[in-house]
Amino acid sequence: MNQHNQHRRSSNDHSYQVDLEVLKRRDFLKRLIKAVLVSGVIAGGAKWLYRGSALSNQEPKRVEAGLPDFSVSEVGRRIAIVTGGDRAKTVTRAIEALGGIDKFIKKGDRVVIKVNAAFATPPSIGATTHPDLLKAVIKLCYQAGAESVVVTDNPINDPPTCFQFTGIAQAAEETGARVVLPRPEYFELVTLPGAKLIRNWPVLVGPLKNATKLIGIAPVKDHHRSGASMIMKNWYGLLGGRRNMFHQDIHTIITELAMMVKPTLVILDGTFSMITNGPTGGSLDDLKQTNTMIVSTDQVAADAVGATLLGRPLSALPFITRAAAAGVGTADYESLNPIRDSVS
Amino acid sequence: MKIVIVRRISQVFFFLLFIWFCFVLVLGDRWYQLRGWPVNWFLELDPLVAIGTVLTSGQLYGGLLWAVVTLVLTVFLGRVFCGWVCPFGTMHQFLGWVFHRNKRAPEKAELNKYRPAQAIKYYILAAMIGAAGTGLVYQITSYLGSRKWGWITIATVIVICVGLLVAYRFRVLPSFLKRRYIMWGLGFAVAVGVLSAIVGRRLWGDGLLLTGILDPIPLVYRSVTLFVLGIGEGLTQMERYYVGAWLIGTFFIAALLLNAIAPRFYCRFICPLGALFGLLVRWTPWRIGKTQARCSQCGLCQKDCEGASDPHGRFRVSECVMCMNCLHVCPRDLIKYGPDRSASGEFNTPKIDRRGFIITLGAGVLSVPALRLTGLTGPNWSPRVIRPPGALAEAEFLKRCIKCGQCMKICPSNIIQPALLEAGVEGIWTPILNFRIGTSGCQLNCVACSNVCPTGALRPLTVEEKLGRGKFASRGPVKLGTASVDHGRCLPWAKDTPCIVCQEVCPVTPKAIYVREVYRELRDGVCHVVQATNTEIVVDGPQLTPGKLGSGDYAVRLLDGPDQRHRMIINNTANVIMISPLDGWDVPPRKNTRVAIELRLQLPYVDPNLCIGCGMCEHECPVSGLRAIRVTAENESREKRHALTF
Numbered sequence: 001m002n003q004h005n006q007h008r009r010s011s012n013d014h015s016y017q018v019d020l021e022v023l024k025r026r027d028f029l030k031r032l033i034k035a036v037l038v039s040g041v042i043a044g045g046a047k048w049l050y051r052g053s054a055l056s057n058q059e060p061k062r063v064e065a066g067l068p069d070f071s072v073s074e075v076g077r078r079i080a081i082v083t084g085g086d087r088a089k090t091v092t093r094a095i096e097a098l099g100g101i102d103k104f105i106k107k108g109d110r111v112v113i114k115v116n117a118a119f120a121t122p123p124s125i126g127a128t129t130h131p132d133l134l135k136a137v138i139k140l141c142y143q144a145g146a147e148s149v150v151v152t153d154n155p156i157n158d159p160p161t162c163f164q165f166t167g168i169a170q171a172a173e174e175t176g177a178r179v180v181l182p183r184p185e186y187f188e189l190v191t192l193p194g195a196k197l198i199r200n201w202p203v204l205v206g207p208l209k210n211a212t213k214l215i216g217i218a219p220v221k222d223h224h225r226s227g228a229s230m231i232m233k234n235w236y237g238l239l240g241g242r243r244n245m246f247h248q249d250i251h252t253i254i255t256e257l258a259m260m261v262k263p264t265l266v267i268l269d270g271t272f273s274m275i276t277n278g279p280t281g282g283s284l285d286d287l288k289q290t291n292t293m294i295v296s297t298d299q300v301a302a303d304a305v306g307a308t309l310l311g312r313p314l315s316a317l318p319f320i321t322r323a324a325a326a327g328v329g330t331a332d333y334e335s336l337n338p339i340r341d342s343v344s
Numbered sequence: 345m346k347i348v349i350v351r352r353i354s355q356v357f358f359f360l361l362f363i364w365f366c367f368v369l370v371l372g373d374r375w376y377q378l379r380g381w382p383v384n385w386f387l388e389l390d391p392l393v394a395i396g397t398v399l400t401s402g403q404l405y406g407g408l409l410w411a412v413v414t415l416v417l418t419v420f421l422g423r424v425f426c427g428w429v430c431p432f433g434t435m436h437q438f439l440g441w442v443f444h445r446n447k448r449a450p451e452k453a454e455l456n457k458y459r460p461a462q463a464i465k466y467y468i469l470a471a472m473i474g475a476a477g478t479g480l481v482y483q484i485t486s487y488l489g490s491r492k493w494g495w496i497t498i499a500t501v502i503v504i505c506v507g508l509l510v511a512y513r514f515r516v517l518p519s520f521l522k523r524r525y526i527m528w529g530l531g532f533a534v535a536v537g538v539l540s541a542i543v544g545r546r547l548w549g550d551g552l553l554l555t556g557i558l559d560p561i562p563l564v565y566r567s568v569t570l571f572v573l574g575i576g577e578g579l580t581q582m583e584r585y586y587v588g589a590w591l592i593g594t595f596f597i598a599a600l601l602l603n604a605i606a607p608r609f610y611c612r613f614i615c616p617l618g619a620l621f622g623l624l625v626r627w628t629p630w631r632i633g634k635t636q637a638r639c640s641q642c643g644l645c646q647k648d649c650e651g652a653s654d655p656h657g658r659f660r661v662s663e664c665v666m667c668m669n670c671l672h673v674c675p676r677d678l679i680k681y682g683p684d685r686s687a688s689g690e691f692n693t694p695k696i697d698r699r700g701f702i703i704t705l706g707a708g709v710l711s712v713p714a715l716r717l718t719g720l721t722g723p724n725w726s727p728r729v730i731r732p733p734g735a736l737a738e739a740e741f742l743k744r745c746i747k748c749g750q751c752m753k754i755c756p757s758n759i760i761q762p763a764l765l766e767a768g769v770e771g772i773w774t775p776i777l778n779f780r781i782g783t784s785g786c787q788l789n790c791v792a793c794s795n796v797c798p799t800g801a802l803r804p805l806t807v808e809e810k811l812g813r814g815k816f817a818s819r820g821p822v823k824l825g826t827a828s829v830d831h832g833r834c835l836p837w838a839k840d841t842p843c844i845v846c847q848e849v850c851p852v853t854p855k856a857i858y859v860r861e862v863y864r865e866l867r868d869g870v871c872h873v874v875q876a877t878n879t880e881i882v883v884d885g886p887q888l889t890p891g892k893l894g895s896g897d898y899a900v901r902l903l904d905g906p907d908q909r910h911r912m913i914i915n916n917t918a919n920v921i922m923i924s925p926l927d928g929w930d931v932p933p934r935k936n937t938r939v940a941i942e943l944r945l946q947l948p949y950v951d952p953n954l955c956i957g958c959g960m961c962e963h964e965c966p967v968s969g970l971r972a973i974r975v976t977a978e979n980e981s982r983e984k985r986h987a988l989t990f
Contacts (some may be wrong), residue, residue: 119851120787156849156964158783161371161756165789184583224859224946225844244845244966248835251896282788282853315912315926318896 066192067205069262070214071297072104077329079296079336081305084343087271088136090293095140095265097339098295104264105213107145112211113137113177114263116218116234117153119280120165126272127281128162129217131171133269137217138175149177152207153237180207187240192260197253202240203260213264216299220270220290220306222278226250227317229279230306231266231299232258232328254319258299258328268294268302270309300329301336347668347681351427355434362386362431366568369753370582371792382407384750384798386431389414390561392617393746397799399476400551400743405800415624422628423621426611427650427665432564432599433611437650437667439600440607453643455606458654462612462663463696467704469619472555474708479551479743481709482543489540498537505530546722547713550739552770554711556746558616566749566773567596570762573753585781586752587761592773608650611665619694622662626692632664632671633686634678645670645679655679659686662694720768725986727976729767730777730825730957732760733786733810734794734802737982738767744801747773751793751802758782759959760793775802777824779959779975786824786958788851825957826979826988827857827950833972836945840864842897844946846961846973856954857961857973859946863899863910869941870903876935878928880920883939887918893941894922902929903938910942952979952988 080097084090095101105111115129123130134151141149151172155162159181163169172179180186186206192198208214218234225247226233235257236243246253270292277286290309296302300323307317314320314331324331365383373379384407387393394411398404404411414425426433444452488494508526511517556562570586571593577583586592602609611618625631632655645655648670653663655670670679718724721739732751735741752760752775759782762773775793779785791810794802805822808814812821827846835841850857871885881900892898899910900921907930911923921941933939950973957975965971979988 120784120789121851122789156784157787157960158757161784161787161790164372165787224847225842242966242968244964247843247845247848247966248841249895249897250842277853277855279848280851280853280855282851286853315924318912318914321914322894322896 066190067203067208067260067262068211070211070264071262072264075099075103075297077296077298077301077336078339079294079298079301079305079333080339080341082293082295082341082343083291084293085271085289085291086343087130087133087269087293089343090271091133091136091267091295092140093341093343094267094293094295094339097341098297101140101144105141105144105146109141109144109146109212110210111141111146111149111213111215111264112207113141113149113151113215113217114234114237115151115153115168116229116237117159117162117166117168118156118237120155120157120161121280121282122165123167124284125281126219126274126287127221127279128166129168129219130269130271131167133217133267133271134168134171135175137215137267138172138177141215142176146213149175150180150207150211151177152180152182152204154182154204154240155237182240190260192256195256195259197246197249198256198260201243204238204240214261216261216263216266218266218268219272219274220268220309221274221281222276222286222310224278226254226319227312228303228307228310230303231268232303232319232323235261251319251322255322255326255328258319258323259326261299263299264297266296266299266302268296268306270294270306273306273309275310296336298329298333298336300324300331301333301338304331304333305338346672348672351666351668354428355437358386358429359431359434362564363568366565366573366753367580369569369750369796371754371756371790378754378792378796383796385410386429386561387565387746387748387750387798389425389429390559390617391415391418392555392559392620393561393799395620396472396476396553396555396559396746397744399473400479400553401740403800405744407798418621418624419627420629421666422625422631422661423618423651423665426615426618426621427667430560430617432560433608433665435564435600436603436608436610439603440609440650443604444607449647450643452648453646456646456649456652458652458660458663459606459612460695462652463694463700464613465615465619466622466694466696467700468558468614469616469623470701470704471708471711472558472616474705475552475554475711476708477551478548478709478712481539482545482548485536485539485543486545486548488536489543494540495537498533498540501529501533502537505533547716550712550721551743552712552715553743553746554708554770555616556748557772558614559746560610560615560617562746562748563595563599566592566747566752566762569753570749571596584758585761587778587781588764588773589762591764592749592762606652608652608665611650612652612663618665622694625661625664628661630681630683631659631661631685631690632666632668632679632681633659633684633690634688635680635684636678637688639674639676639678639688642675644673644675647673655686656688658689658691660691660695662691715768715770718768720771725977725983726766727825727978728776729763729771730959730975730977730980731982732775732777732793732802733791733822733824734797734805735775735982736801736803741801741982742767742770742774744799745774746799746801748798749773749775750796750798751775754792754796755782756790756792757784757787759784759786759963777959777975779962780971782963785849785960785963788958820981821852821956823956823979823981824959825975825977826952826955827957827959827961827973827975829948829950830970830972830974833967833970834948835967835972836947837972840866840943840945842943842945843966844948845964845966846948847946849960849964851958851960852954852956854954856951856956857948858951859948862945862947863901863942864945866898866941866943871939871941873933873935873937873939874919876929876932876937878930878932879925880922881933881939882920884919888916888921888941890917891915897944899942899944901940901942902933903940905933905937910944912944913941948973955979 080094082090082094187202188205190203221229223229272287273290388407388410391411394408650667651663651665653660761778791805794805835843847857871883875882893913894915898913
């Protein structure tokens with residue numbers, strides 16, 4: 001009995017010990033497998049993430065295509081110079097003289113108007129595109145059957161305030177156009193072939209992406225660094241990034257901008273010309289009534305006419321001769337047989 | 345409908361209204377922009393703003409008249425602002441519920457019982473009121489101290505009090521004249537006497553408004569507008585930067601997380617506005633109270649008591665935020681809101697230590713001369729403190745600025761930034777301009793900040809006044825400071841590189857930034873003519889970079905002979921320099937003539953009489969790190985002592 005008991009106990013002990021051994025082994029194996037798995041993840045992850053070389057500090061070579069060509073080839077190089085004090089009338093007459101808006105804007109066109117909205121100043125100061133002029137052009141575009149008209153710029157002052165204070169936002173709203181403010185996602189790196197400055201530079205491409213036509217509208221203004229700010233200088237507002245660096249080589253950047261942008265039409269507003277204190281102005285004393293509206297398909301010719309309003313010789317405006325030399329247009333605007341007219 | 349439901353609706357309504365006001369604080373005339381929304385309304389309802397500015401400036405400004413509504417409501421109904429209106433209080437109440445919702449009733453009752461530390465908020469209030477009242481203390485004591493009869497009066501009171509003490513010692517006084525009355529009189533007279541002797545206009549003359557640091561309404565405004573909407577760029581579609589917003593956010597989030605310790609932690613222990621209300625409610629005609637003293641002490645009324653005001657026992661009127669949670673939960677319906685006092689007794693005034701209150705009040709008063717010893721409103725004024733247009737002179741400004749951040753949110757250019765320590769500890773979160781941040785300098789035709797300021801720390805300007813036009817022509821434009829060119833960093837001045845972006849963007853007419861044209865010989869820029877025509881010269885010397893000199897900025901000049909005029913280079917190769925045929929030499933330069941290649945530079949200068957300190961130049965300067973032209977506060981209109989020119 002006693003022995004039996006002892007036997008049972010020992011057999012009990014034995015089975016208990018066996019169970020314990022199994023459990024211990026099983027537990028150990030589980031931990032072993034987990035440890036192996038974790039080590040595998042660490043090693044695999046390290047292999048996946050490993051790059052031998054340090055990150056290069058150079059900007060990535062992301063060269064995007066340039067801007068589309070918006071010019072209307074069948075019109076050729078033309079220019080109209082209309083004198084008069086009423087912007088809506090002079091611009092309408094000038095466009096008529098070039099064959100009418102239908103020559104440039106077709107039914108279904110998606111038009112972008114690049115205004116000069118650089119500063120948060122009222123229209124009377126003349127530092128920005130005049131809302132009356134803008135309204136007249138937008139109306140013409142819609143008359144010609146444009147599907148949409150977008151007004152855009154990347155101003156120097158705070159963008160929303162600029163569009164508000166200049167009256168441009170209101171003009172666009174009244175005539176059914178849409179203002180597109182520069183947002184970071186609208187800028188893309190652009191490289192102009194053969195360019196020295198516009199290389200991998202952020203350009204306000206977003207609003208132009210879906211567009212079929214591009215019109216540039218700018219006032220005639222004094223500019224101390226470049227000599228004048230007119231149509232070609234106005235494309236500066238398509239640049240993003242720390243574009244102020246380009247002032248170091250102002251004539252080259254203006255030339256390259258003129259090479260990069262191929263507009264349908266440019267409208268240079270010399271109803272008032274800012275003779276001094278440009279390009280900001282700030283006082284009516286800075287303006288001179290020159291009563292001239294210039295509409296052209298040749299931006300170089302337009303600026304060359306503008307230079308006469310400012311009374312500046314071409315030798316003081318190297319960007320005009322350089323853009324002409326680069327084949328953008330002609331500085332000798334008389335060779336285009338300008339159509340001259342006057343409306344009161 | 346139960347009153348608690350009504351209260352919740354009220355809280356949600358005012359909370360959403362507040363968030364809406366924060367959201368529409370954007371310059372513009374759309375319905376979702378500033379337009380005519382009364383965005384300052386909560387600040388105007390805040391009596392701590394009103395009382396603080398009245399104490400410092402002696403004036404109840406503009407919309408702060410609304411505070412009267414809050415004060416009268418509080419006197420009659422108790423702390424309804426805390427429980428029904430305050431958006432910060434609503435956040436605390438909600439989070440308090442979130443953190444403690446799964447607790448059992450006895451635990452909640454324990455959380456919501458009165459704690460002596462709730463007195464801390466009254467000491468915070470005392471210190472702030474003290475600092476605000478320093479100017480007043482100065483006016484009274486210096487008035488007495490500067491007059492012979494003042495000193496005679498003080499001395500007489502002291503002598504009488506000492507005499508009375510002696511008389512008291514010999515027990516010859518009537519019993520109503522207690523010893524502590526005499527001691528109070530003596531202490532007060534001595535304090536006034538000491539102050540009369542030591543105060544001075546320079547350090548004691550102006551109070552400091554520090555309430556805004558902890559006042560819940562300015563706190564919640566700046567936290568939401570600058571921090572919450574700042575990080576919520578996807579929602580607002582605005583790219584804003586706010587210097588030190590992390591600190592504002594840390595305060596805000598810490599205040600919210602404190603609800604994990606106890607519900608409405610901030611309201612109970614810290615809030616100086618709640619403390620102010622707590623002092624005002626002692627006479628409320630209608631209040632919460634028990635209808636009979638004895639009850640089962642089940643604790644249900646205490647379970648959700650937001651103010652920790654012990655409705656089950658001796659009721660603390662000053663702590664009750666009128667949440668009304670206790671009204672309907674009493675199983676025996678013993679708690680009522682009405683004209684009767686609580687049957688189990690009341691504390692009508694907050695339980696604060698009078699000595700502690702006087703010491704903190706005194707510390708607040710003393711903090712002002714202590715801070716002013718740094719001299720920030722005197723000779724040690726900081727040129728980095730450029731205040732927004734319309735700002736009053738620094739001492740007057742600090743009397744009114746509540747650090748609410750409204751000007752910082754409305755500024756379309758995002759250049760108005762909360763100060764850290766630039767304007768001293770006392771100037772934390774006050775607005776200063778930072779022209780590196782944002783979308784432009786201070787825009788000429790914008791007066792948004794000065795018109796949104798709720799306290800008149802920024803005087804409301806018209807565009808006409810800001811620009812110094814029309815009837816303000818004789819006074820000239822509002823100047824924020826003056827720009828200075830750093831000649832060691834400026835590209836044309838120091839680095840032979842054309843630039844003058846600053847001149848271009850200067851919005852003043854005539855421009856405050858003007859240029860002087862110079863021609864600078866290039867490094868190794870002198871060479872000799874090898875061969876020449878009227879428009880082209882071949883030169884010796886180091887190879888030139890082809891095309892580089894044709895940018896329109898380079899000129900060539902003969903150093904020998906009569907014709908030493910500059911001629912613009914139109915193109916070049918490695919050793920040939922070309923000039924325009926329109927500008928050619930009459931006679932080709934002779935061989936071995938010395939030639940200088942020169943760079944035409946326009947060097948910017950600032951006219952201090954014209955510069956308005958708008959910072960357009962600093963913002964646009966292409967030297968993008970430490971700008972080569974920077975605005976400092978010299979010549980600012982608000983402080984004649986900082987003038988540069990006559």
